[in-house]
Amino acid sequence: MKPDWTGRTVEAEVGPVAHGGHCVSRVDGRVVFVRHALPGEVVLAEVTEDGGGSFCRADAVRVLRAAPERVEPPCPVAGPGLCGGCDWQHASPAAQRALKADVVAEQLRRLAGLTWPVEVEPLPGGPLRWRTRVRFVAGRDGHAGLRAHRSHRVVPLADCPITAPAAVGGGLRRRWRPGSEIEVTADADARTHVRVVETVRGRERARQHAGGVAHQRAAGRDWRLAAHGFWQVHPGAADTFAAVVGEWARPSRGARVWDLYAGVGLFAAVLAERVGPDGGVLAVESGGRAVSDGQANLADLPQVRWHRGRVERVLRDVGERPEVVVLDPPRKGAGREVVDAIAAGGPERVVYVACDPAALARDVAAFAGHGYRLDRLRAFDAFPMTHHVECLALLTR
Structure with missing residues (x-):
């Protein structure tokens, strides 16, 4: 038994x-x-x-x-059986980063066969009030909160110490229809954007409560994009990651480069400035709104060519050999089909932005099968108090 x-x-x-x-x-x-x-x-x-x-x-x-x-957790509901939004509030910030470094190193060792020293670097601003995007859920009494760990039970909140004040105010200062999910974004201008997803007769219905276009700033540019589309959650992340990508990618003037899972084109913008008007940046993104936002934001960079579609499908028909490839796949990673397609293009360098260390390690192992080695790795505490960590890896042929 x-x-x-x-x-x-x-x-x-x-x-x-x-x-x-x-x-x-x-x-x-x-x-x-x-x-x-x-x-x-x-x-x-x-x-x-x-x-x-x-x-x-x-x-x-x-x-x-x-x-x-x-240490004593800064949030009163960050304990056993309570809110599942954070994992490490009971550890000092330095200890949290050390734990995350151990996880990244262990995943690389176990899944990629690499022994690699890892340091997780803090981003500016400290461990609290960094979260600019959050999805609350309304409990039976209409009060918003977050779910308990591995549960549908809603833990009501009066505050969320890791969330930006504007986002807290947008989600927790009123009552909602029970069961509603409240998506809140606070943009670079501290404007709050709220979208409510309600289930009525078994069907989801989204309602926008405040402006659907967010303003962000990164990589020396102003951005306008769908408020609830993809953008880095930590306010210091986009600038930091763009700087590392630019430093490691180092494309030649006039080169052809790829930006895969391009979002609204943050890294495409960095690459385009470096390859110049005689170069070309292939930006591949499956989200239609992200592509249209990217085209509008980068209208001054005609060397960026947008392709809407799944990366593995677009790369089958590209017909060019890139000097550099940058990819920022979803949490599950790129996967073997995409890795094979990138390697077939023969880039000199691959810059990989990863939000899951296990997926990164699996893809690093797949690249190794094509003759690419891990050259550099930086890890950032883009999600303090949680177990999540962002890694950037440079692979060279």
């Missing part, structure tokens, strides 16, 4: 950090993934999920021996 420890409290000596915002411990021969704990601690952990296999999930409900890096 398979064990079911759900609801059981166990004493656990906490081991190393794992990808996903928890640490690994072993109790009676089973792996227990423990949240709200830190490596080296001894805790009482209440099992929250148990599928009867080799592992279960638990929350540390009492700390018997604390790690030196443990």
Whole structure:
């Protein structure tokens, strides 16, 4: 009979950090993934999920021996069974970055066979009030909040310390129809944009409450884009990542380069300035609104050619060999088909922007099969208090 420890409290000596915002411990021969704990601690952990296999999930409900890096969480609902929006509020900012560095290094070692020293760098502004985009959900009483970890239960919030004040005000200062999801964006001008997604008779219906066009600034340009389309959440991220991409890409004047998963063209703009009017930037993006926003924002850069479509499909018919490729794929990564297509183009350098270290490691391994090696890696704490980390990797042929 398979064990079911759900609801059981166990004493656990906490081991190393794992990808996903928890640490690994072993109790009676089973792996227990423990949240709200830190490596080296001894805790009482209440099992929250148990599928009867080799592992279960638990929350540390009492700390018997604390790690030196443990701090008091800045949010009162950042504890066991409460809000699932943050993972590491109980760790100092430096400790959070060290944990994320361990995760990136472990994923590269396990999935790409690389031993690589990793440092996670902070972005400007500190660990709080950085989140400019958030999706709240309204509970049964109409008060907005966030869901508990791995649950549909809504934890009502009076504030969210990692969220920008303008975004907090746009989502938490009024009541909403129960079950509504409230998407809030605070742009570079601190203007708040709100879109409410309601389910009526089983069908979703979106309603815009305030302006649909956000203003952003990055890479020396002003941007206008769909308020709830893709843009970096941390206000310091877009400028930082654009600078690194420009430094590492180094395209020649007149070169042909690719910007894949281009969004509204942040990296395409950087590349276009470097290749000049005699060069060419192929910007590939599947989102129609992002493409139209990108075309409008980069209308002064005719060397940028936009192609709307899935990257793997567009690259089948490109028929050119790029000097440099920049890609910023979704969380699942680029995947082997895209990696194969990029490698077939024979670029000298590939600059990879990744929001998931496991996906990055898998794709780095796929590139290695084509003769590309990891040359440089920088990691940034673009999502303080959470387990998420942004990495930029330079691959050279």
